[in-house]
Amino acid sequence: MTTEFQTLSALALVALAATWLVRRAFAKKQNPDCGSDCGCAPKKVSSAPRRP
Amino acid sequence: MALPSHISSTLAHPSSTRTPVYALVGNPNCGKTTLFNALTGLKQKVGNYPGVTVEKKIGTAYSQHGQPITVIDLPGAYSLAARSPDEAVTRDVLLGRRADTAQPDRILCIIDATNLERNLYLVHQILDLGRPVILVVNMMDLAAAAGLTVRISRLEQALGIPVIACEAVNGKGLIELKVAMSRPDLPLARHAWDVPAAIAPAVTELQASLVSHDCKAPFIARAEALLLLTDHDSVRVAGSTPLHARTAEILHTWQKRWEDEGTDWAGALVNSRYDAIGRIAAEVILQTGETGPTPSDKIDAVVTHSVWGWAVLGAVMTLLFISIFTLAEPPMNWIDDQTAILATWVKHAMPDGDLRDLVTTGVIGGVGGVIKFLPQILILFFSIGLLESTGYMARAAFIMDRLMNRVGLNGKSFIPLLSSHACAIPGIMATRTIEDPKDRLVTILVAPLMSCSARLPVYLLMIAALVPGDRVPLLTKVSIMIFMYALGTLGAFGFAWLFKRTLLKGAPPLMIMELPPYRLPRVKDVALNMLERGALFLRRAGTLILGISIILWFLSAYPRAPDGTTDQQQLAQSFAGRAGHLLEPAIKPLGFDWQIGIGLISSFAAREVFVSTMGVVFNAEATDDTAPLRQAMLAAKWPDGRPLFTPLVCFTLMIFYVFAMQCMSTIAIVKRETNSWKWPLFQTAYMTGTAWILSFVVYQAGTALGF
Structure with a gap:
């Protein structure tokens, strides 16, 4: 693993993280809640599996 | 009908x-x-x-x-x-x-x-x-x-x-x-209830108007007519669907007539309902056993006592924090060891380079520093869950009501404030149970002052740095922790008192709260809730904190300094270092340097990011990446050689975090709940301003006293 490859891989990971954080920030503007990070219940919960 | x-x-x-x-x-x-x-x-x-x-x-x-x-x-x-x-x-x-x-x-x-x-x-x-x-x-x-x-x-x-x-x-x-x-068909109720004769014509007339002018279905119209006549505030009853002018006129005409006659129409309707219910209850309920005090009553005699109640509350809180410190220590040490082993393994498995540095310093140093606190988070939520499921929390609200009434709030604000110890967001949402809009707003404004679980890693890291090793008794650490929680609570009460006398004036409300019977805790539910919280904490560590740690690594590693520069010089001239230096003049009077400044900036995303930032910043300059964060921080120095993290600085940092509004998600939820940017901005300004002033006073006074 060359130094250049390591640098490129690291920068790609940084770009990926930055893109994800920016997308997350914009998503929050449309629906400003904690994104369930804090354990707040979602407004609509998915249905439970059918019981036998 | x-x-x-x-x-x-x-x-x-x-x-x-x-x-x-x-x-x-x-x-x-x-x-x-x-x-x-x-x-x-x-x-x-x-x-x-x-x-x-x-x-x-x-x-x-x-x-x-x-x-x-x-x-x-x-x-x-x-x-x-x-x-x-x-x-x-x-x-x-x-x-x-x-x-x-x-x-x-x-x-x-x-x-x-x-x-x-x-x-x-x-x-x-x-x-x-x-x-x-x-x-x-x-x-x-x-x-x-x-x-x-x-x-x-x-x-x-x-x-x-x-x-x-x-x-x-x-x-x-x-x-x-x-x-x-x-069942495909269900019988409709045999609803034997006679509306009082004086009010019945008004119900009929309002119902007809609600059907013809407000386009309501007949039964809904009747129910709404009865509701309108049960409450003196028709605007509140109408809610988001304002009444048609004709309906409002009919209502007003009837109300005026009854007022002139001295008829309490709302009271008559309520009493009439209760009469009907009383008849049903008399037929349905049989008292077959003794009617003496229940076990719950006997426990409440102590737990809600004006003196013993406080003693019990104090004992419960002390036990909770002792368990957080003692029970969590072995698993925390284990996580620490595993993190160190993983970092060492990566270091030996990969050649020197940016990717290895990102993995060891950014990912393992940043995320591992936060995951370490998982056992304490689990213990905190398990303890809170036990207290909630037994019914003790309602008693705590009852005790606190006496204190809260003095600051202009009532016990109904206690549950939202208590929920804020887990996270301010559910706490702020819980204020929806508060009737008075001003009381609700005051509670929203002060809820983030209660120490949430995101502050816990910051406090624990600072306490570890402040009182390192086994030289200090456990009770001292517990006392510092209780002091921080108490300071946040007192701060919330103090500001509530101030707001109720200035911005949001209003009479102290009466508290009507039901004390539920004590129940044996359902350990399965409590454990599930704890695991859910633990999973959310890990998810947050694996997503938001991981993302920020990666960005922070980049900001602290770039732009690259020329070969031969030390790690300290590299950090100082990096993007993060420059931002920290930019902030340093504002925080130097608090005893914080630019490196701590980087943590303050990044933790605006979430408070616990401060810990991962310290992991990235100080591990980046430590000679051994696997050294525990606490040791790396204790080794940090000012340019003149003075130690950076003195006990006074650690204490001041905790004070800062008690009061500062370091949470974007909370700001967003306050905006949603108040439907305005005015209040979240005001909240951010007053909390962060208070954090700066108090930290300044504590640090300067502490320095003057020779600490």
Whole structure:
């Protein structure tokens, strides 16, 4: 693993993280809640599996 | 009143082509969410205190024949004459006022068998809606323990609707309930209630106007007419659907006439309902046992005592923090060791380079530093869960009411403030149970001052740096932790007092809060809630904190310094270092340098990011990447060689974090709940301003005193 490859891989990971954080920030503007990070219940919960 | 055949048919037989929709309603703390979870198999949060559910939840249950049934769990309400935002959600869904929710076909009304008469008031109002209703009499076991016998068949006869005896906690009565819910037709209530003669013409006239001018269905119109006449505040009853001018005029004319005659129309309606309920209750309830003090009453004599109550509260809090420190230590050390082993392994497995540096310093150093606190988070939530499920939290609210009344708040604000110890966001949402808008706003403004679980890693890191090793007794660490929690609570009370006397003036409200009976904690539910919280903490560490740690690594590693520069010089000239240097003049009077400044900036995303930032910043300059963060921080120095993290600086940092508004998610939720940017901006300004001033005073006074 060359130094250049390591640098490129690291920068790609940084770009990926930055893109994800920016997308997350914009998503929050449309629906400003904690994104369930804090354990707040979602407004609509998915249905439970059918019981036998 | 006769129901037109086409409407009756629609109501009693939900269309066979779509899933029937049931609304689950009842008084607060009567077991709605427990029943909802039992029916749907979901795990919505439950607690033995009122006001846990403040927004509707939707789930799917299955009938005995496997047919899907939609169930909407609604916030608890004592009456359809809603006084608080959470009760308004229930009223609006039942009256079909919510654009985002279809009006339920049928209503599942749940009541507490130990408080039958009071619970029947809401049932009585719901029967006015003319919808098929199934009545679930919950907590039959508690009623039997209290010497009460509820004659279910008599109740069924009196109301003319299916009545199911149930113990939702133990799953008893669920099969009978599902059979009833599966019925293709349900009888409409035999609703024997005479509206007082003086008020009946007004009800008829208002109903007619609501049908013709406000386009309401006949039964809904009658229910709304009764609600309008039950409350003096017609604007509050109308909510988001203002009355047509003609309807408002009719209402005003009747009210004026009654006022001139001296008739208390609202009181007459309420009393008339209670008379009807009283007759049913007398027929249905049999007192078969002793009526002396219950075990709950005996415990309450101590736990809510004006002196002993505080002693019990203090002992509970001390025990909680002792367990956080002692029980969590072995697993924390284990996580620390595993993190170090992983970092060493990566270091040996990969050649020197940026990727290796990112993995060891950014990912393992940043995320590992936060994951280490998982055991303490789990213990905190398990302890809070135990206290909630036993019913002690409601007693704590009762004790605190005396103190809170002095600052202009009441015990109803206590539950939101208490919830804020887990996270300010559910705490702020829980303020929907508060009727008075000013009280609600004050509670929202001060809720983030309560120390949330995101502050816990910061406090623990600072306490570890402040009182390192085994030289300091455990009680000292516990005392510092309790002091921080108490400081946040006192700060919240202080600002509530200030706001109630300046910006949001108002008389101290009376508190009416139900003290639920003590129950044995359901360890399974508490453990599940704890694991859920733990999973959320890990998810946050693996997403938000990981992302920020990666960015921070880049910001602290770039732009690259020329070869031969030290790690310290590299960090200083990096993007993060430059931002820290930019902030340093503002925070230097608090004893913080630019490196701490980087942590303050990044932790605005979330407070615990401070810990991961310290991991990235100090591990980046440490000679050994695997050195525990605490040791790296203790080795950090000012340019003149003075240690950076002195006990005074650690203490000041904790004070800063108690008061600073370092949470973007909280700002967003305050904006949503207040429907304005004004209040979240004000909140950020006053909290961060207070944090700076108090930190300045503490650091400068401490320095002057030679600390």
